[in-house]
Amino acid sequence: MEQRVVYGDVTMGGSERGQVPFPKTAWLMHNRTDLLTPAQRARYDALVRLSDLLNRTLRDDMERTTGKYLPMLYTEFLEKLYHTVRALEAGEAGLLMDDFIRIAHFSLPALKHIAAHPSTQIVKEAAKVPTSQVRRTDAATMRWLSRRPGRTVGEKIAPRNQVLTKVTRFTADTKENRETVYLYGILHDVVLSRVKAEGGGRGALRDRELTELLSLHTRIRRGDLAEAPPVKQTLQNNKLMCDKYYKMVWDAVGQLSAVEEKLEKDWENLEERYLQIGFWAVLGQLLHCTETAVYDCRGTLRDEGGRLWFDGDCGDPRSATLYALADPERSFRLYMGGSLLILEDGEGETLAEQDLLEGLDWM
Secondary structure: OOOOOOOOHHHOOOOOOOOOOOOOHHHHHOOOHHHOOHHHHHHHHHHHHHHHHHHHHOOOOEOOOOOOEOOEEHHHHHHHHHHHHHHHHOOOOOOOOOHHHHHHHHHHHHHHHHHHOOOOEEEEEEEEEEHHHOOOOOHHHHHHHHHOOOOOHHHHHOOOOEEEEEEEEEEOOOHHHHHHHHHHHHHHHHHHHHHHHOOOHHHHOOOHHHHHHHHOHHHHHHOHHHHOOOOOOOOOOHHHHHOHHHHHHHHHHHHHHHHHHHHHHHHHOHHHHHHHHHHHHHHHHHHHHOOEEOOOOEEOEEEEOOEEEEOOOOOOOOEEEEEEOOOOOOEEEEEEEOOEEEEEEOOOOEEEEEEOOOOOOOO
C-alpha cells in the first residue's frame, strides 16, 4: 500500500492538530482569503482541493441543475476516483474546479445571453422635459406649476422652458436581473481571485469559458444591468421560471445557496471527509492495481451535513473485504481504525498500515 493519500501540498508538512475557527461565510463566498489567518487559509485551501477532487471525479455523473450526484456502481466510482487522483498527481489539471467554478461553467451561457439581452420593464416616473415633448399633464404637473413663481404659464416654466410631467422608459431593474447580478458578483470575485492565485492574472488563465465570464464585468457594471442592484430572490417570477436563461440563473443561485449552507459543516468535518476520501482512494488503487474484487452495489455518493458516504448496500463505508480473483477463498480486509488505515489478510495479520492524517498541515 503506497504511502500517499489524496494529492497536492495538503498532504505534506506537519503541525499540531487543533481547531481552526470558522471565518465569516461571506468571506468564503467571495473567496476573500486575504481576510483569513494563515491557518484558516490553509484549511480553506484543503476544503477547495477536496471539492475539486469530487467535482473532477463525478463531472459526468451530476445533475446540472441541482449539482447532485447521479446513481452509479460503487466500483465505477472507485475507478473514476483512482484515475482522477492519478491525473492530479501528474499535474494534468488546470484551475481548481471547486463548487464555485463548477457553477460558473454551468451558468456562463445564461450570463452571456442576459448581459447582451437583459429583460426590461416599462416604468413611469416624474421628470422635467421640454414643453415640445410634453404629451400629457396630470395633477402632479398642476401642483408643480402652482408652486412655481410667476403669473402665467410662460413665466412659471421660464427660463429653461421645461415642465414636470410623467414619462415612460424601459429599465433593467427587474427581479430576474437582480438575481443575475447577485450571481455574477459572487462568481466574478471567486474566479478573479483564483486567476490571481495562479500568479499571472487573466493572461495565465487557460480556461476560455472563465475568461469569457470575467470579460462580462464591464458590460454588466456599466450597461443596462447597472441599474439592477445585486439582490438574492426568495421567490421566482415568470421569467425565472419559464425563460431558459433566467431559469439557469435561478438554478445556479440555488446551487450557490446549497454550497453556502454546507460550508461550515464541511469546515468542521474536514478531517473526517479526508479520511473517507483517503479510504476510497486506497481501495480504488488496490482494485485497479491488484487482482482483487469487492462485492459491488449500486448507489449514490452523498455529501450532506459535512459527511461523505455511498448510500448503496455496500456495508461499512470505511471497511471493505477484497477477494483474490485467482483464489476467491483468499480475502483481505481494508478498514479504518480512527485515522489509521489498515490492510489485513484473511487471518487478521496486518500487511500494511498508514495514518492518513499524519503530516496534514491544515488542521
